Amino acid sequence: MAKLKTSIETLIKFRVTILLLIAVLMGLAGYQTVNKLKIDNSLTIWFLEDDPSYQGYIDYQEKFGSDEIYVAMFPVDNVFSEEENKNLKALTADIESLPYVKTSFSLAKAKYPLYANNSIRFSDLYNPKRSEKGLKSLFAKLPNLTSQLISEDYNNLFFYVQLNPTPTIETKRKAILGEITATIEQHFTSYHLTGPPVLNEAYSKGIYKESLLFGVLTVLVITVLLLFLLPNKRYLLISLLSVAVPVSLLFGIISSMGFALNMISMLIPTILMVYSVSDAVHIINIYHKEGIKNKNLSRIDLLSITVRRSFTPCFYTTLTTFVGYFALFLSPLPAFKNMGILTCLGLLLSFILVYVITIIGFSFMSLNFEKVKPVLALKTFNQTKFISWLNTFTWRYKRGIIVGFSIVLLVGLYAVTKVKIDTRSLDLLAEGKAKEDLRIVEKQLKGSSRLQLNVSTKDGSTILSRDAMLQLENFQNKLEENPLIIAPVSVIDIKSFLEKRSPILFQSNISEEQIKTTLSKVDNTDNSFFKLFSKDFSTAGITLSLPEMTTSELEKILEDIERDFEASFKAEDYDLKINGFAVVFAQLNKFILETQFKSFFAAFFVAFLCLLIFIRSIRTTLLVLIPNVLPLAILAIAMSLLDIPLDVSTAMITPIMLGIAMDDTIHLVYKYRRSKLVSETPKERMDNAMHYTGNALISTTIALVGGFLIIASSATPSVSDFGILCAVTVAIALITDIFYLPALLKQLDR
Secondary structure (H helix, E strand, O other), rough: OOHHHHHHHHHHHHHHHHHHHHHHHHHHHHEEEEEEHHEEHHHHHHHOOHHHHHHHHHHHHHHOOOOOOOEEEEEEEOOOOOHHHHHHHHHHHHOOOOOOEEEEEEEOOOEEEEEEEEEEEEHHHHHHHHOOHHHHHHHHOOHHOOOOOOOOOOOOOEEEEOOOOOOHHHHHHHHHHHHOOOOOOOOOOOOOOHHHHHHHHHHHHHHHHHHHHHHHHHHHHHHHHHHOOOOOOHHHHHHHHHHHHHHHHHHHHHHHOEEEEOOHHHHHHHHHHHHHHHHHHHHHHHHHHHHOOOOOOHHHHHHHHHHHHHHHHHHHHHHHHHHHHHHHHHHHHHHHHHHHHHHHHHHHHHHHHHHHHHHHHHHOOOOOOOOOOOOOOOOOOOOHHOOOOOOOOHHHHHHHHHHHHHHHHHHHHHHOOOOEEEEEEHHHOOHHHHHHHHHHHHHHOOOOOEEOOOOOOOOOOOOOOOHHHHHHHHHHHHHHHOOEEEEOOOOHHHHHHHHOOHHHHHHHOOOOOHHHHHOOOOHHHHHOOOEOOOOOOOOOEEEEOOOOOEEHHHHHHHHHHHHHHHHHHOOEEEEEEEEEOOOOHOHHHHHHHHHHHHHHHHHHHHHHHHHHHHHHOHHHHHHHHHHHHHHHHHHOOOHHHHOOOEOOOOHHHHHHHHHHHHHHHHHHHHHHHHHHOOOOOHHHHHHHHHHHHHHHHHHHHHHHHHHHHHHHHHOHHHHHHHHHHHHHHHHHHHHHHHHHHHHHHHOOOO
């Protein structure tokens, strides 16, 4: 106690210096944040560099070209208009002159093969000298290719821009998008632009805007709530500083260390602010209660009592919340790892600074603790009477409460098995121009994301043999039967086109060598957007399009492709490799499931140990732990009933909610255990604990719910779901703490 008093006296002695130091650090942190804070929603934050799927994706881009493809759609009166096609040719020349562009593809470049005099030559697919009827007839003979160039109603032209595979694409995406957009606008006034680079840039813009919006809204909501929740308006400034200082310093550290915000870490400010204000409210309530009870104490003695009575529960609540976030470090996804580490750093800052700020703040105040109401109050609601009613209710109906809540717990455990694991890419994007353009383009084009299938001979021999072509044709026919696979393009399309125009070309009496020679010449450089062969002709490529879909649908498509390949090719002679972002994106389900298991069970185990050390009784620890599992069980029920899946946002919810749900429990149990020293019954101890901490429990829960409801206001569906689920879970955690936990301890504790 003497050392504590000495520490408090020292803190107060140098309070002006400390406040100046904090102000300087906040200024530096603000400068760093404004000038160096980055947004990064690139693929690298979701996958480890040594992950086979991700590495395969990188290798694919190096060999076959970047998957960073812009897709533009130009509404026109008639796709066969000579003027529109002149504009398309001019645009092609300007786009391909840009240093970061590998190639482009459109009706201005597309060519088709002609066979004459035992050789292949290529002619422009669009020729203004042809009649419209002749062009439509020609296009109908290459349906998979031409469907990627014009819409079915002949009122839209499609234009593709493929970037060079380079790591600078992520850092320069905004500038590249601006230059490509400006180039397009020089030739077409009306257009819709989509594709992975556009969507990723839209993600980044949305993250930046919402992180700022969430920060402002959180401060406003917390301020209003504090006017209701604090025992006196004089504590308002202390509470707000307890929120602002840790968050600003954390962001200064994040910016200085080169970390970037993403759609996960953008939630850190709101989460940290509501956590900080929760601790501040607990400390303030204890200080105010002890001030009213002990009017003759000196300031140092009162502060010492406040620190002693708040430190242990606040330390353990910080520890359990810390564990919940640190468990995310066990996730295989870098985005979750960074979220866990950065939030844990913020929690440590908050825990230390909330005591520094509250002690210094209290030192400037008078010791007048008359019983005053908050600045704002609800006349129809009296917390003291409500807590008295709770104590009576949980004693009178304790058995019924235990049975009812336990049944819900069992139902929730069953509901866990019914929660889907799925990520829908469109749910990661807020409503806006990028999302609307994607819908418009996909309505006409049917699919905007690309997948490359490479079929190779195992022995390295050519794949241009008659037998291989038959198997490849069978494979492509099966792919075309899949309703979610759009327009597969391969050498089979060219071969079929040539067969219709020159039936003699592939007849049975034509030698194998002549067929190989003919087919080897159909891979035209102007059509390089669709890679038909490898350089040594041991591999044939099939390029297909997919609409935006969920990870589970992607998994199903990949399984279907594998099945169709096995049914078409001899497994001992051929290999299939599926490349493209869709393959990597489909792996998210596996990583999300792994995150849940590792993070939750690690958090649960450490939380159990923390409670056991804190309570020092296995029986009581188990009784206390049960109500903290119930909110997660109800969370599972809500997710299964509302059909909300675990996705990249909600994947981290269970370890986080376990840590936060235990906070109120620890404050309540701390006072419950201290009352044991006076040999009261479990009922009397719990009633006393509820009266002492009940107001703070309700206040902090309201603050937490308010913070998470701000996240729920997100325009990004996935983030909004996360906020709603967290708000509901925190509210349920309070209900279990004030009903289920007291009933269990009153009935079963000894």
